Amino acid sequence: MVTLIINNQKIEVEEGTYLLPAIESLGIKVPTLCYHKALMPYGACRLCVVEVQVPGRDSSLQASCSYPIINGINVFTNTERIFRARKVVAELLLARCPDSEAIINIAAEYGVKEPRIKKKYEDCFLCGLCVRMCEERMGRSAIGFTGRGSRRKQETPYGKHNVMCWTCGACNFICPVGKKVQSFTIDTIPISIPDSFNMGLNERKPVSVLYPQAIPNKPAIDNNTCLHLNYDVCGICKVVCEAKAIDYEQKEQKSELNVGAVILSPGYNPFNPELKPDYGYGKFKNVITALEFERILSASGPFQGKILRPSDKTDPEKIAWIQCVGSRDYERDYCSAVCCMYATKEAIIAKEHEGEKLKCDIFYMDMRAFSKGFEEYYIRAQKLGVNYIRCRPLSIKEIPETNNLIIDYLTENDRKLSGEYELVILSTGLTAPGQAKKLAEEFSLELNKYDFCETSSFAPVDSPKEGVFVTGVFTEPKDIPESVMQGSAAAARTLSLLFTEKGKLVKKKVYPPEKDITGEEPRVGIFVCHCGKNIGGVINVPEVVEYARTLPDVVYAEDNLYTCSAESGEKIKQAIKEHNLNRVIVASCTPRTHEPLFQSIIQEAGLNPYLFEMANIRDQCTWVHMHEPKLALQKAKDLVRMAVAKARFLEPLYNRKVKISRDALVIGGGVSGITSALNLAEQSFEVYLLEKRDTLGGNFMKVKFMLNGDDPQKKLNSLINKVKHHPKIHIYTNSQIVKIDGSVGNFSTEFKSDDNVHTVNHGVVIVATGAEDYKPTEYLYGQDKNVITQTELEEKLANGYLQTTNHKQQTVVMIQCVGSRDEKRPYCSRICCQQAIKNALMIKEKSPDTNLFILYRDIRTYGFNEGYYTKAREKDVRFIAYDADKKPEVEKINGQLKVSVYDPVLNAKVNIKTDLLILSTGVIPRDDAKDLAQKLKVPLTSDGFFLEAHMKLRPVDFATDGVFLCGLAHFPKTVDESIAQALAASSRASTIISKEEIELAAVISNVVDENCDGCAYCIDPCPYKALTLFEYMREGSIKKTVEVDELKCKGCGTCMATCPKKGIYVRNFKLEHIAAQIAAALQTVE
């Protein structure tokens, strides 16, 4: 070891090392362009000059990167002489490469904006990093220097392609001025590695984080492209990583798990559009898939959210979407269910981005906007100017000069048109996952002819093998909410098998008893992190520490290379004990990822976890101000000062625990309610099942047969029998809810049943109250006995209608969307298309010669029901599309029903004399939904269905904790969807009642009774209805005040921002705390 002094600080380093790393180890920043830790020093740029004084001699200027340390030297890094020298160097470099951003930044730091000498506009300043990289790390020596003096330049031997070059691009990567290597190496460009997350639209490095929000947010080395793992070269990541986290020896590990159930969610493969060569995907650059466009739209995508087309990176003004690519064709007679809406969404987002000038055309066959809120979204897209063209184009042509695309298409009335587009997006369908066959073999699953694992309507997530469950698109193409429901449903089915095992693998962390800090003055400890080079490479961390020590109440401060390391954790704990700290601040990265870790560390030292604060000096400082080190340092100090200002006020908080009732209340005894109740009972919970009518079964009693041939009533009856005989299910028929009090964990509900009044306590509520058929007033319904609804037809068919063989030939007309998709009820009722086709097929089966017409707007047989639509067409059911503004007309002339409708294909009005007119009536919410919603304090949609917490991601939860939703009360849906959602609701409910108690949030509102005058301004805005006004007697007079329901409050602070008198605050986010942070931010530092 040798000793030296740097800026009056003594330091010991290993013999034979160079000066620059020693200086940097003290957190002192030295500018350099030619130094790289993984390469031999070269001393080319001379920016890193420092003053070195060898004992007994005068000090001299030396390039610190290439100066070997001698024992006893005295080094200065920040003198006027050094500044002047670096300034001259920077000026010379700037004159040589005036366009280099790196050089401009360094020059600016030394006050040079314009060089005084003539600019050369070179793109290389001969630092030799690329040459050293190629030689030392890659072992190729494909490039080198030629010439001498002013003719010195860097090139390949004789300026020709060098076979030694393997186009790894390392030279390109390491160049500090961003010179593009291919211009001087060879005619091939460096190997690019497509970024798989961005669908290969941009490149990534062999070491990369999959995408910016990946969890865990850690980079990984791709062993297919890493040169070190493949050829034992390079290896610079290991040298550069200060955390020493790189381990080239890591191998894939196999582990064996002993499990009681398996859930298969392998997802899907997007359809490969190259199988449709007429669309030119892969051949024409500007034909892309919708998933690719999705990445282009994303802010974290390949073009940072700018809408650019691949061929020339310009923004297109005319975009076309082609629907049903790989769906609804001969080979794949199913509908992918999601493409209509994703295309609509992409068009809306694109239009929002680009505004009026962007033209969006969507070529579609049927617009399938069948889910909650979808039809409204589709209408919104049309209002925004998205143009829907009903046609399936057969091919795409490219104009080679412009890379624009031509789509020839036929309109509905056979007019031939053509459109030119700058970008065409293929709405590719969903196909079975790649490993479907392998999974099927391993778990003895049965796959349908498209390799999906179709399940039965009554057990939508059960595979044929007990204990193996299937979810998501693997069972049928579906959207996010249905996938989430099935996921939760699989969890519910698993729980009913394994409820006795639940929680057995949970390990609880035990903390030492907490230190009482009441009455203590704040004693703040600060730990400032270098985060390797991430913070320390930009700002002088020790200077931040020095500064922190001067702040009020700060009794301790230190810096760490990595504050999150186990070693630093021990140091924090030690410092808390030694210095009796009662507030801890870590100045490092973001609390969003690291706060829990540090909270746990201070808890291990006996401090309450809420006595902790973070200053985000990496993500929000050094990373975003990398080229302004001085200002970044100042900002880091400001952020630390702001953190101290807040930390001094922090109070210990506690997550209060409350004992709960573990029983469940299910409202509604239809298929959904029964399913939920049964599943919860199977998980060993007591269930109260309330049914408004005198029997269980609900709407499903009206379903007489099913498309897939199942017998619905047999299944329903067996389900009802199970529920009736389950000892843990208490059924109350003819019941009516009087009131519901309490909140999650502790509800109390009073209800009447058969004239008796009951009150039950329960921890959760499941709303499964169903919906109703729309009773039509149009098309002579109620005036003519031959005008009936689909449900009435189903009843008729079940009771022998058309059974006799000797009847005369009949004509039957069905009209779709009666009471749906109109002004009064803009939503699509989702199930009527399937029901119509089901009944049509039944009629055709019983009496094949029947003339059958279905008048429709869009046929929405999503998923595998598409096959039945095809079958209906094969059976000669005639489908006539009508427009919303040209609805069919029905008359009765001389006792004969006559339907007339405008047929767009014939471009003429068609008159049909019919024997029977069937109305496909929509599903409407129940009248009493509003009353129940008020009692439960949960919202309804504008259509009157119950509104869940999040339409996509929380489809069975209400925003109010402990209340869940399933079945038709949520939105019209099929029986398998109802059952999946019902199972999902019981699964979500069991997350609460499977524990003895619930833990309440600690950061919630608190009322300051002295300040509160009961004005009640805060009560209405509270999104969780957690506040109530109450009065009590104080000093002989009535005092009004507000009370917080700690079970309901989530700590959003809406009340705090509404209160004019500081009468309510969110714990540890008091106005005073935030004001202190503001004051600290505004305080100017010297």
Added chain:
Amino acid sequence: MTNTNFDPIILSFCCNWCSYAGADLAGISRLQYPTNVRIIRVMCSGMVHPNLVIDALTKGADGVIICGCHIGDCHYLEGNLKAQSRAEAIKLMLQDFGIEDERFRIEWISASEGPRFAQVMKDFTEEIKKIGPSPYKV
């Protein structure tokens, strides 16, 4: 005219769930923006009391920006809608204090919009630089 020597102090209230995460993503993506911005983390944009904005602007902040989740995405259902209505009120209050309208902004930035966060902060800083120092600056 832009005052080149003027280095404004800008305070940004960022909600914990979207905008603060968006600011972090700007960092992860190394997107550079002016150093003038100081972020104060709040749980929700709806938590920011109008008095805090007035307080900051009358005590020397040159600009204040509240950032929350996009409408419809609020972690607390509708806190951002409350913040939006309060922003109207704040603008009116600023008139009484003789503070330019442009010194206060409200923006929606999601957790995946790192580029947008950087851009908004760049634009806002530029704008404040154009207006010049706060009249309340000592």
